[in-house]
Amino acid sequence: MPAGLKILVVDDNPTILKLLCRSLEKCGELVTATDGADALMKAIEIKPDLIISDYTMPVMDGRALFEKLRARKETQNIPFVFLASQKEIDERLRMVLDGIEDYFVKPFFVRELAQQARRITARLLQEHMEKEGARGGAITGKLSEMSLLDWMTSLEQGRKTCALVLRDGGEECTIFFNEGQASHAVYGELKGDEAVFKVLRWTEGDWELDFSKTAAEHTTTMSTQGLMMEGLRLLDEANRDAG
Numbered sequence: 001m002p003a004g005l006k007i008l009v010v011d012d013n014p015t016i017l018k019l020l021c022r023s024l025e026k027c028g029e030l031v032t033a034t035d036g037a038d039a040l041m042k043a044i045e046i047k048p049d050l051i052i053s054d055y056t057m058p059v060m061d062g063r064a065l066f067e068k069l070r071a072r073k074e075t076q077n078i079p080f081v082f083l084a085s086q087k088e089i090d091e092r093l094r095m096v097l098d099g100i101e102d103y104f105v106k107p108f109f110v111r112e113l114a115q116q117a118r119r120i121t122a123r124l125l126q127e128h129m130e131k132e133g134a135r136g137g138a139i140t141g142k143l144s145e146m147s148l149l150d151w152m153t154s155l156e157q158g159r160k161t162c163a164l165v166l167r168d169g170g171e172e173c174t175i176f177f178n179e180g181q182a183s184h185a186v187y188g189e190l191k192g193d194e195a196v197f198k199v200l201r202w203t204e205g206d207w208e209l210d211f212s213k214t215a216a217e218h219t220t221t222m223s224t225q226g227l228m229m230e231g232l233r234l235l236d237e238a239n240r241d242a243g
Contacts, residue, residue, distance in 0.1 A: 005027070005028035005029065005049045005050070005121055005124060005125055006028060006029050006031060006046055006047075006048040006049050006050075007024060007027060007028045007029065007030050007031070007048055007049065007050045007051075007052065007117075007121070008031050008032075008033060008039060008042060008043055008046070008048040008050070008051045008052070008053075009021060009024065009030055009031070009032050009033070009052050009053075010032070010033045010034075010035075010036070010038075010039040010051065010052070010053035010054060010057070010062070010065070011034070011053070011054040011057070011083070012034050012035050012054065012057045012058055013054070014034070016054070017032055017034065019110055020052065020110070020113070022110075023110045023111070023113060023114035023117075024052070024114060024117050026118070026144075026145060027114075027117050027118055027121040028049065028050070028121055031046060031048065034057075035057045035058050035059040035060060036053075036057050036059060036060025036061055036062060036064055036065040037059045037060045038059075039051070039053060039060075039065050040060065040065055040068055040069065043065075043069055043075055043078065044072070044074070044075060047074065047075060047078070048078060049078070049079070049121075049124050050078070050079050050080075050081065050117075050120060050121060050124060051065075051069075051078055051079070051080050051081065052081045052083065052117065053065060053066075053080065053081070053082060053083065054082075054083045054084075055082055055083060055084035055085075056084075056085075062082055062083075062084070066080055066082075066100070079100075079120065079124065080100045081100065081102045081103060081104070081117070081120070082100060082102075082103040082104070083103070083104050083106060083113075084103060084104075084105065084106060085105065085106045102116060102120065104116070118150065119153070119154075119157075122146070122150050122151075122153065122154035123154060123157070123158065125146070125154075139208070139209050139210075140206055140207065140208045140209075141206065141207055141209075142205075142206060142207075143166065143168070143202055143203060143204060143205045143206065143207055144203060144204060146207065147202075147203065148164075148166060148175075148199060148200055148202065148207075149200065149228060149232075151164055151207065151209075152182065152224050152227070152228055153228070155177050155180055155224070156177075156180040156181070156224040156225065157180070158180060159179045159180040160177055160179070160180055160211070161177060161178050161179055161211070161214060162176075162177055162209055162210060162211040162212075162213065163175070163176050163177075163209075163210045163213035163214070163215070164176075164177065164207060164208070164209055165207065165208040165209075165210070166199050166202060166205060166206075166207050167205050167206045167207075167208070168199075168202050168204055168205030168206075169205070171187075171188075171205075172187070173185065173186065173187035173195055173196075173198070173199045174186050174187075175195070175196060176213070176214065176215035177224070178214065178215075180224060181220075181223055181224050182196060182220050182222075182223075182224045182227055183215060183218050183219075183220055184215040184217045184218055184219045184220065185219060185220060186219075187199060191219040192219035192220045192221065193219075193220055193221055193222060193227060193230075195219075196220070196227050196231060197227075197230070197231050197234055200228075200231040200232075200234075200235060201235060
């Protein structure tokens with residue numbers, strides 16, 4: 001994963017742990033633990049960027065893990081996501097909900113957890129990259145790990161101003177964002193909406209993000225959200241025609 005995001009995944013059920021890792025494999029570098037005590041040692045050692053933990057576990061439960069990490073200066077700001085039943089949330093976790101990143105009510109759909117985890121890690125990744133970008137230079141990564149749609153969602157939510165360059169083979173497209181809205185795009189002779197639509201399907205290649213670049217030209221006619229929705233519609237239409 002670009003920027004080396006580390007995610008600590010904690011669950012005492014090996015089947016659930018395996019499912020979680022499978023759904024989160026594209027979100028970052030995964031480290032696993034099977035109980036709270038094991039997770040505590042690993043969190044102190046590797047200082048993960050995100051912890052996703054079951055609440056009910058032997059040896060040390062998720063609540064105790066959360067509190068012990070919050071008590072240590074070097075781990076007190078690690079974003080924390082709980083997996084818990086509605087009863088556990090109502091009776092035991094309600095008082096700490098303001099201090100956690102998110103929670104998922106059991107039973108949950110793995111797909112929904114994966115989608116939310118991708119949103120959280122995209123935001124964390126963006127924050128890491130802005131810190132790196134502030135030191136000068138652009139940041140790069142793989143489209144297979146962070147797609148254009150992932151970036152468009154993240155940059156819109158964060159209201160970011162930057163240039164996103166996509167490269168696949170000898171092809172290149174640059175999309176400029178102004179406060180989260182795609183304002184200008186260039187792909188060969190194409191500009192604006194059409195340039196964005198052409199590269200939405202790219203799943204291989206590289207991306208480069210530069211928070212120091214802006215564009216005076218404005219060629220797009222839709223919002224970032226509108227471009228994504230229309231682009232996905234065109235992709236679905238093309239897939240139906242091909243099928």
